[in-house]
Structure formats: C-alpha cells, structure tokens
Amino acid sequence: MADSTPTPHEDLELVRRALGRDQRAVQAVVERLRCVHRILALRNLRLGEPFGQGELEDIAQEVMTAVWGKLALYEGRSSLDGWIYRFAQLELVYSLRRKDRRLERPAGLGQGVSASAEEPLEPDEAETLLPALEELDPDQADVLRLKHFEDLTFQEIGGRLGLSSNTAKTRYYRGLQRLRTILRRLRPGSRKVKP
Amino acid sequence: VSVPADRRDEILQRLLLEESSPLEAFDRSELAGDAAARAELEELLESARRLDSLGADARAANARGPVDPAAEERVLTRFREHLASETRPRRPRLHGGRLAALIAACLVLLLGVRFLFPPSAEPHPDTPLGPGTHLEILAPVGDVDSFAEITWSGELPSRARFVVRVYDGASGAELAASPPLEENRWLPAEETWTKWPADIRLRVELLGEGPDELLARSSEARARLSP
Numbered sequence: 001m002a003d004s005t006p007t008p009h010e011d012l013e014l015v016r017r018a019l020g021r022d023q024r025a026v027q028a029v030v031e032r033l034r035c036v037h038r039i040l041a042l043r044n045l046r047l048g049e050p051f052g053q054g055e056l057e058d059i060a061q062e063v064m065t066a067v068w069g070k071l072a073l074y075e076g077r078s079s080l081d082g083w084i085y086r087f088a089q090l091e092l093v094y095s096l097r098r099k100d101r102r103l104e105r106p107a108g109l110g111q112g113v114s115a116s117a118e119e120p121l122e123p124d125e126a127e128t129l130l131p132a133l134e135e136l137d138p139d140q141a142d143v144l145r146l147k148h149f150e151d152l153t154f155q156e157i158g159g160r161l162g163l164s165s166n167t168a169k170t171r172y173y174r175g176l177q178r179l180r181t182i183l184r185r186l187r188p189g190s191r192k193v194k195p
Numbered sequence: 196v197s198v199p200a201d202r203r204d205e206i207l208q209r210l211l212l213e214e215s216s217p218l219e220a221f222d223r224s225e226l227a228g229d230a231a232a233r234a235e236l237e238e239l240l241e242s243a244r245r246l247d248s249l250g251a252d253a254r255a256a257n258a259r260g261p262v263d264p265a266a267e268e269r270v271l272t273r274f275r276e277h278l279a280s281e282t283r284p285r286r287p288r289l290h291g292g293r294l295a296a297l298i299a300a301c302l303v304l305l306l307g308v309r310f311l312f313p314p315s316a317e318p319h320p321d322t323p324l325g326p327g328t329h330l331e332i333l334a335p336v337g338d339v340d341s342f343a344e345i346t347w348s349g350e351l352p353s354r355a356r357f358v359v360r361v362y363d364g365a366s367g368a369e370l371a372a373s374p375p376l377e378e379n380r381w382l383p384a385e386e387t388w389t390k391w392p393a394d395i396r397l398r399v400e401l402l403g404e405g406p407d408e409l410l411a412r413s414s415e416a417r418a419r420l421s422p
Contacts, residue, residue, distance in 0.1 A: 007384065009374060030275060037270045041262035042255075053266060060270045065277065075356075076374035085253045129249050139377075148243070148250035154212075159384065162357075162376030173208040179246075180238050 005079075008160065012076030019071055029071070032080055033064045039088040043126065050096060063091045077142050077161065082149050086130065093127045132182040140175030143168055198225055203232060211239055330399050332416035339418050342388040345373075345381045347399045347413065355410060356402050357381075364394030364417060375402065393420040 006014070017025035037060040044051050051059065067087050074083055133141050146157045154172070158165040198206070206226055214220040217236060226232045330349040335342055345359055356375035361383075363370055370391050373381045395418055401411040 007387070009371065009383075009387070012374060013372065026278070030271065030278070033274065034267060034271055035256070037267045038262060039253075039256040041266070045262065053263075057266060057270050057273070061273060061277070064270075064274045068278070082253065085256065089253075125245060125249055126252070129245060144246060148246035149253050151250065151254070159382040160374065162373070162378045162381050164378075167378075169208065169212055173204070173211065176211070176239050176242055180235075180242050183242060184238075 008076045008079050011080035012074065015071050015074050015076075015080065029068075029080075033067065033084065035081055035084060036060050036063050036067070036088050039085055040092055043089065043092055047096075050099065055095075059091060059095050060088075063088050066091065078145055078150060082145065085149070086145075089126050089130050090134070093130060096127065128183065128186050132179055132186060135182050136175055136178055140171050140178060143171045144175045144179065147172060198229070207232065207236055207239070210236060211243070330401060330411055330413035332397050332399060332413055335397075335418035336416045337418065338421045340421055342391060342395065342418065342420070343382065343385065345383070345397065347379050349379065349399070349401065349411075349413070351377060351379075351401075352410075354404050358400045358402055360398050360400065361391065362396040362398075362415075363392055364396050364419070365392070367396070370395065395419075 014025050014028055018029040037057070040056055040060055040063070044056055063084075067084055070087075074080065133144065136144070142161060143157055146152045146160060147154075152160065154165040154168045157163070157168040157172075161168065163171070203226065206224055210217040210220050210224065217240060218233070221227065221233055221236055331347060333346045333348055334344065342361075347357070347359070349357075351357065356377065357373075357379065358375055359373040359381050360369060361371045362368060371383065371387060373383070396415045397418065398415045399413045400409055402408055403410050
C-alpha cells in the first residue's frame with residue numbers, strides 16, 4: 001500500500017469528522033465517493049453494458065445516497081473504499097435483478113462480456129459471491145474481505161482487528177467453510193433469487 | 196483410519212493456509228485416501244480462488260482512472276447538490292403566537308413526563324458499569340520502550356466493542372483512535388505509533404451497538420518513551 005493511502009483508522013476519523021459536519025471532512029468523503037461511478041461503470045462494461053449511461057448515473061446516485069445514510073455504521077475494519085465497493089457492487093447486483101424481472105429474463109445478465117474487458121470475471125461472480133459474503137458471520141466476513149479484497153497477511157489482519165494471527169487464520173478457515181456451504185446452495189439449479 | 200473431526204479440520208486448515216501446493220501435501224498427509232476430505236479441500240481452494248479474483252477486480256476498479264470522466268464529474272456534482280439541498284435550512288412554517296404556543300405546550304409535556312418518570316441516575320462514563328466491565332490500561336504505562344502493543348483489563352459484554360484513544364501527553368490533543376476491537380489488545384501500525392510524541396496519554400472505552408454509545412471508560416494512563 002502506498003504511503004499516501006489512508007489507513008482504515010484514518011478513514012474512520014475522517015468519517016467521524018464528516019458526521020460531525022466538519023465541512024472539509026464532508027467534502028473529502030464526497031470526493032472518496034468518486035469511485036462509485038468508476039466501480040459501476042467498469043462492472044457494467046464487463047457485464048456487456050446492461051445499463052445505459054443514464055441508468056448507471058441513477059444507480060450511482062442511489063449508491064452514494066445509501067452510503068451517506070449509513071456512514072455511521074462504518075467501523076474502520078476495512079478501508080473506506082472497500083466498504084463503498086461492497087455497496088456499489090451489491091446495488092448493481094440488485095439493480096440487475098430488478099431489471100431481469102422487468103424484462104422477464106432469468107437472473108444473471110451479461111452472458112456477452114464486452115470485448116474490451118480485461119481479465120473478464122465470470123458474469124455472475126460478484127452476483128453470487130457478494131451476497132454470499134453478506135450471509136456470513138460478520139467477524140468471519142471481515143477476515144475474508146481483508147484477506148482477499150485488501151490483500152493483507154494474517155498478521156496484518158490480526159493487527160487490524162485486534163486478534164492474534166492464529167485467531168485470524170481460524171476465523172478465515174471457518175468463514176471459508178461456511179462460504180463453501182452457501183455457494184453450494186447458490187449453485188445454478190439450487191439458486192434462489194431474492195431482491 | 197478415521198481421523199477425528201477436530202484433527203481433520205486442523206489438517207485441512209494447515210494445508211489450505213500454509214502449504215504452497217495444498218493438494219500435493221494432502222496426498223502426503225494423514226487424510227490421504229479420504230476422498231471426501233480431498234473434495235472439501237478442492238472446494239475450499241476454489242472458493243478462495245474466486246474471492247481472490249473478485250478482490251483483484253475490486254482493487255483494479257479502485258486503482259483505475261475514470262472510465263468516463265465527464266459522467267463521473269456529473270454524478271459527483273449531482274450528489275453535492277443533493278447533499279446541499281438536504282442541509283439547507285428550511286423556512287419555518289409557524290409564525291409568532293402559534294410557534295410560542297407550541298413551544299409552551301412542549302415544555303408542559305416535557306415537565307409532565309419528567310414528573311411521572313423521573314430519570315434514573317445515569318452511569319458516569321468514568322464509573323465502571325458493574326462486574327466484569329472495569330477498564331484499565333495495563334500497557335504501555337510509565338516509562339516504556341515502545342507503544343507497539345496496547346493492552347487493558349476488562350471483559351467485553353456481548354455486542355460491545357473496545358476503542359482505545361491516544362492523546363498527546365502535553366497538549367491533550369487526540370492523536371489516534373483504534374478501530375472497534377474485540378480483544379483486550381491493540382497493535383497500532385508501526386508507522387502510526389512512531390509518529391506519536393514521546394509522552395502520551397491513553398484511555399480505553401467500551402462502546403455499545405449504537406454510534407457513539409459509550410458504556411464505560413477507563414481512567415487515563417500515561418506512558419513515556421524511554422530516551
């Protein structure tokens with residue numbers, strides 16, 4: 001991580017100041033929300049652009065408003081960008097499902113991944129994994145996110161969460177076991193679509 | 196030979212987290228020949244691979260420049276306007292006598308409620324809230340070699356979290372606060388604590404579920420880096 005990248009701890013301080021209506025902090029948090037449109041646009045591209053520009057901007061507004069309304073829940077366990085990423089991806093997943101229902105198509109659009117996409121993911125990867133992560137015990141989900149989304153070592157995860165690295169490893173293992181069970185349930189054929 | 200469940204989990208965890216080739220190591224382990232355990236390990240590895248792929252995607256999205264700079268700017272401007280309209284003071288709808296009457300009615304109601312339901316004594320934040328929640332900084336205290344590890348006493352009630360606050364020993368300005376913690380230990384990053392002055396004060400707080408819900412607070416401890 002570059003030195004200029006704020007730590008989650010600094011992010012938490014920033015969020016607290018913004019919630020206290022410190023105008024500089026408010027503007028700084030708004031600036032951090034710049035990534036919302038970027039995340040949505042990139043994912044939309046990879047999904048074969050199911051959303052037009054206007055729709056995507058509307059979804060971005062919904063995500064930013066939702067993030068702002070829930071800032072008090074940010075606990076500084078992961079980076080603010082990572083926390084925002086979860087909102088953005090999940091909102092896109094739910095918007096896709098709403099659109100699927102409107103168009104009476106099965107969930108999981110994006111069978112045609114854009115030719116310009118780099119290292120395309122399987123179309124339904126985020127659609128499956130992110131809601132599955134939300135089903136985990138929050139303590140286990142935190143460790144999985146820090147490991148895979150922020151690329152931290154178990155020692156760093158332990159330091160971040162106030163745990164020993166062995167406890168972090170055990171939580172990771174149990175979380176991955178639980179995720180495996182959830183993913184089995186979500187496999188095509190046994191998948192439930194919920195809003 | 197059947198391996199007890201605890202031991203089986205222990206082996207799978209070690210293979211998953213500490214081996215560079217987990218499946219090859221599996222075939223040399225006590226579990227070799229257990230097809231169900233091998234299938235489980237394969238699924239765990241696959242789940243980890245999928246998370247890695249999504250994580251890399253998330254980092255790329257954050258690190259990458261704007262996909263459409265004009266659209267990004269438009270979205271941000273629209274959101275700033277939305278925020279401004281929410282915080283703009285609204286024109287009062289009540290005037291003069293009606294407003295005064297409403298305030299008087301509220302005061303009477305408030306006094307009535309306080310008369311009927313007198314407030315119970317609120318716990319002073321510095322007072323421990325009963326057995327198991329006595330908070331006290333254990334280290335660093337006094338002259339120390341580093342601030343790398345902060346520990347304290349006190350049990351964590353369910354759904355509560357600890358937060359450590361660090362202040363400048365001289366000015367009292369807050370220097371840092373830990374993220375919410377579940378264990379009685381915080382290891383601030385080295386690049387963080389080495390920036391603190393040599394003389395600091397610390398306290399630990401017990402926070403409830405709600406934002407800023409303070410349940411208890413330790414007294415301040417003082418620590419100085421030995422020259």
